[in-house]
Amino acid sequence: MxxxxxxxxxxxxxxxxxxxxxxxxxxxxxxxxxxxxxxxxxxxxxxxxxxxxxxxxxxxxxxxxxxxxxxxxxxxxxxxxxxxxxxxxxxxxxxxxxxxxxxxxxxxxxxxxxxxxxxxxxxxxxxxxxxxxxxxxxxxxxxxxxxxxxxxxxxxxxxxxxxxxxxxxxxxxxxxxxxxxxxxxxxxxxxxxxxxxxxxxxxxxxxxxxxxxxxxxxxxxAKLNKKITVKSIIPKQMETFPWRGHLGLHLLDEVVPIIRNSKTTLLFTNTRSQCEIWFQKILEKYPEFAGEMAMHHGSINKDTRLWVEQAIRNESLKAVVCTSSLDLGVDFAPVETVVQIGGPKGVARFLQRAGRSGHRPGKESVIYFLPTHAMELIEASAMQKAVLNSAVEDRIPYLNSFDVLIQYLNTLAVSDGFFPEKIYPEIKQTFCYQAITEEQWQWLLNFLVMGSQSLKSYDEYKKVEVEEDGRFKVNSRTVAMRHRFQIGTIVGDASLSVRYQKGGYIGTIEESFISKLTSGDVFTFAGRNLEFIRIKGMSAQVRNSSKRSNKIPSWMGGRLSFSAKMSELLREELYTAELPLSKQGPEIKALAPMFAKQRQESIVPLPHQFLIETFKSNDGYHHIFYPFEGRAIHEGMSSLLAYRISLLTPITCSLAFNDYGFELLSDKEINIQDILDNNLFTANYMLSDLQKSLNSNEMARRKFRDIAVISGMVFTGYPEKGVKMKHLQSSSQLLFDVFKDFEDDNLLYQQAFTETFEHQLEEGRLRLALERIAQQDMVWKKCSQATPFSFPIITDRLREKLSNEKLADRIKRMTAKLTR
The missing domain is CATH 3.40.50.300 (P-loop containing nucleotide triphosphate hydrolases)
Structure with a gap:
């Protein structure tokens, strides 16, 4: 034909x-x-x-x-x-x-x-x-x-x-x-x-x-000119001292008319806990939405998720509060409107979510941006520009992930076995392993057969046998079964299933949250209040409760950081605050009271300026730096700077950081002039200083747990009989310490450090940020009190110590004092 x-x-x-x-x-x-x-x-x-x-x-x-x-x-x-x-x-x-x-x-x-x-x-x-x-x-x-x-x-x-x-x-x-x-x-x-x-x-x-x-x-x-309209929900009353604690709930009443005027609305939150809170609060204040509103996130059981997805298609729901579990591809034609609650941290994610509305060729997508605090309006404005210019992030591929390769070779060995000389050229053709050397390949083959040099006397690490014809094969049924159970590369905090005492399944929850509860504690999950009874095996047993609770499970996704593209767009948008009004977007104009208050004590930086603020409070001496590079970069940069300062003068600091900047809080004043004179922001010797500044051993040890699980060195257990996370952690820590002391050339041990620096701390981006700062003029402002820019960083640090209620009260007092 x-x-x-x-x-x-x-x-x-x-x-x-x-x-x-x-x-x-x-x-x-x-x-x-x-x-x-x-x-x-x-x-x-x-x-x-x-x-x-x-x-x-x-x-x-x-x-x-x-x-x-x-x-x-x-x-x-x-x-x-x-x-x-x-x-x-x-x-x-x-x-x-x-x-x-x-x-x-x-x-x-x-x-x-x-x-x-x-x-x-x-x-x-x-x-x-x-x-x-x-x-x-x-x-x-x-x-x-x-x-x-x-x-x-x-x-x-x-x-x-x-x-x-x-x-x-x-x-x-x-x-x-x-x-x-x-x-x-x-x-x-x-x-x-x-x-x-x-x-x-x-x-x-x-x-x-x-x-x-x-x-x-x-x-x-596909050259389709899909129209995406971004509308910011601008608060009628603008905070001059923004803080991150209220999850955007102060704008709840602004969202309800949007829901009422649309066929179906998806409300995207960044975290599962935020999703749970918004769902509860809307129903508390607007009970008429009961039965017309649902919640969707990855920890809710499959049947409920499928029911929600079908209900959206049938147009039987007015609104769904969700997380990234509804980001991708599901075809929801009836969705008319999307609301993004809080900054999505990346342009691609934002565009993906916008595309959920008007999900038909040629249809306009409408997305509302709801800021959870005033400074997120700068992100809203940056997003509008990103949509206009189609400015999207790169996705950086991994290189030499030996844990995934070991898992794959075990997979082949479990099935029909493999001949190394046939598989090696195939692996060399992939992007990830294009640079693998003959020496590394031999090490991996030895590892499959012996379990590395320092473990060769332990039989449990000898999984693969070499047969007479040179074929690498797993002949043990137990090894094969264990391997099949553990295929995969997603290693989160261990999850426990949440079940009613009589057996009904509700969803999954992270072990780190459940392990902090005692019998009788009430927490909110999957839209209901549940009383914790006990942990049995890998299940948390619960019963329904009529008691109110402020305990909401937190999941690992709660600490998303800006992408490099998002950071760049945010800085460009912030710099427009000093332009004439005619060149400012509505969001930047709306922030005028906050910028005015910022200028009273400090400045709103220009593109060529790097801002440092210092002031004293009852907590100690605050030294705040504003790279506007995103949380992940500020984590590394704050540690690096604290280490370099400690070489000049013995000092202890506590560190706090958010997407805009970071704080060094100490009991005595740091001489900022020393920092400027000694060029402490230099990118020279960055890697060795970073290794000394952070507890890189500890970070690598945590990273190694995932590598040990993926490579099959640590077994996570059979279904419904999983190994507790603390046991996994101790098993992998033991292996990490053995390699550290006796076999530091072990490829998996070395990979833990590589991943810590390249992926967790984004070493490449950190270097570029330091090089950019080196070109800027340092502006040091000695302030008498906290500024609007520094306030979210300070409140972020307090959150680690205080419950939500106490935090809210403390922040109200702080704000009242600052606005006198």
Whole structure:
């Protein structure tokens, strides 16, 4: 069948739906049918699913002219999604095509939610089109005879590639693809990505920098001018001393008319605890929303989440308070409005959330920005500019993650075994391991067989055997079973399931929160007040309670930091505060009272200025610095500066930081002139000073826990019988100390330090920030009291010590004193 005839089938189907294919969809079909690989760059809600399901089905029709009569069963294409929640949606899109075109092709899902019965059925007969996750793909590679399963697979599509890039799940995908390229004879690899700054590099990582696939690939961009309107909710009364404690709830009454005037509204929060609080507070004040409002976050059980998603589609809900669990791809046409509560910390995340409204080609997306404190209005203004200029972050890929590679090699050893000389060239073709040396490869092979030099006398680390023909193979059933249970790269704080005493499942919660509760404590979770009874195994048992509670679970996502792009946009926006009114946005104009108060004691810095403020209070001497670089960078920079000051004068400081700046609080005054004269912000000797300044051993030790779990050195336990986090921590700490004392050239031990500096402290960004500061004029302001800029940093430090109620009272007193 000719290409024109195939295109006619597709166009005919589109016209039956009263649609017309976009040029980017046709371009993708054409490239795919020519046998090319590629990356499709298209925004959410633009029809990208049909851009790739169609050519997969058309290719099948082309190769099987009598497809309506004869059908050869077996896997023909794989669709990878990073979120299980999206799989049902993707399946429906595929089934519409396969059924309407009478192809007899079957569509199946294989994720952590797939039933045992369905998996068993798939073992005998795979669906033609399989929707799965990176982890489930690795599980398939761990099954015996996997080459037979994949041999006729002609396409693999990696959806939401921008979400996987720059994560260990992304590396898992790179390794899986490196194997499938060899196993599948005519494989086409395609990625789908929303906008990121480094699209060309994203394609290179997906296909492999030295792989022939890259040379035979295309980058297809959907040139759709999607209109995104950003509206800031500007408080009627502006705080002159902003603080971070109130989660934006003072603007709750401004949000309700927006909800009432829209079909469906999604309210995005940055953290699960903030999501829980907003849901509770709206219902408390506006009980008429009961039954019309729901909550959605990753810790709520699957059935509830699916019910919420379906209710949005049916338009039976007015509002859903959610977290990033609803960021990606789910097709919610009825969503009219999105409200972003608090700064989203990154442009890409903000655009992704905006795209949830008007989720149809050509429809306008409307997103409201609700600041949780006054300074976030600067972020709101910066976001408007970012949307206009399509300024989006890069996603930086990992290099040499040996823990993921060890897990992958164990996966191959568990299935049919592997020959190192065949696998090594495949691994060298990936982006992550392009620079792996022969020496490192030999070390990894030794590690699989012996468990590193210092552990070789312990049998439990000897997992892989070398057979006579040179094949590396796992022959122990226990080792194989343990490995399959532990496949994956997401290592959070250990989660406990929350269940009613009689057994009903509510969701999951982090162990670090639950371990602080005593029997009888009441906390809010999944929109209800629950009384904690006891921990039994890996479950927290609870009962419903009528008591009020201010305990809200906190999750690890609560400390998001600005991206580099966001920091840059924020600084540019802040500098407009000193421009004539005609050149200021409405948000900056609204902040005039705060800026006026700031100028009384200090200045609003200009692009060439770096501001330092000092003042004394009952707490001690405050020294505050404003790089405007984001929380992660300020964590490293504050430690670095405190260490360098301690070399000049013996002093102890407590550190506090937020996205705007950082504070050194000490019991005696620091001579700022000394800092300026001794060039303490220099990027020279940064790495060695940073290692000495931070407890880098402690940070690396925490990072090593994740590496030990991913590489399989520490076993996390069987389902429902998980190993407690404190036991995991102590097991991994023991290993860390052994390597530190006896084997400091261990690749996994060294990786812990690399990841601490490159990913947690963002060493590269820190260096660039120091180099930028070196070019600026230092402006030191000796203030008599806290300024509007310093106030959020001071209150952030107090939060660590005080409960929410006490904090609110303390801040009211502080604000009253400062505004006299």
């Amino acid at each position: 000719k290409e024109s005839q195939l295109f006619h089938i597709a166009e005919n189907w589109f016209s039956q739906q009263n649609w017309k294919p976009f040029p980017f969809q046709k371009e993708t079909w054409k490239a795919f049918l020519m046998g090319k690989h590629g990356l499709l760059n298209a925004p959410t809600g633009s029809g990208k699913t049909y851009a790739l399901w169609f050519p997969i089905v058309l290719n099948h029709i082309k190769n099987n002219p009598d497809y309506k009569i004869k059908h050869k069963k077996g896997l023909k294409a794989i669709w990878i999604t990073p979120l299980r929640a999206l799989s049902q949606e993707i399946k429906q899109s595929a089934e519409r095509i396969t059924e309407d075109l009478e192809t007899q092709m079957t569509v199946g899902i294989r994720t952590g939610d797939t039933s045992t019965k369905e998996r068993a059925k798939q073992r005998t007969t795979m669906p033609d089109l399989l929707i799965t996750t990176p982890e489930s793909l690795q599980l398939l590679l761990s099954s015996k005879g996997y080459a037979k399963i994949f041999k006729d697979c002609s396409a693999i599509v990696v959806d939401e590639w921008h979400e996987l890039l720059g994560t260990k799940r992304g590396i898992q995908m790179e390794l899986g693809l490196s194997r499938l390229k060899t196993v599948c004879k005519n494989l086409r690899i395609w990625g789908i990505s929303a906008t990121i700054g480094n699209l060309e590099q994203a394609r290179e990582v997906l296909l492999g920098p030295t792989s022939p696939a890259l040379a035979n690939s295309v980058l297809v961009k």
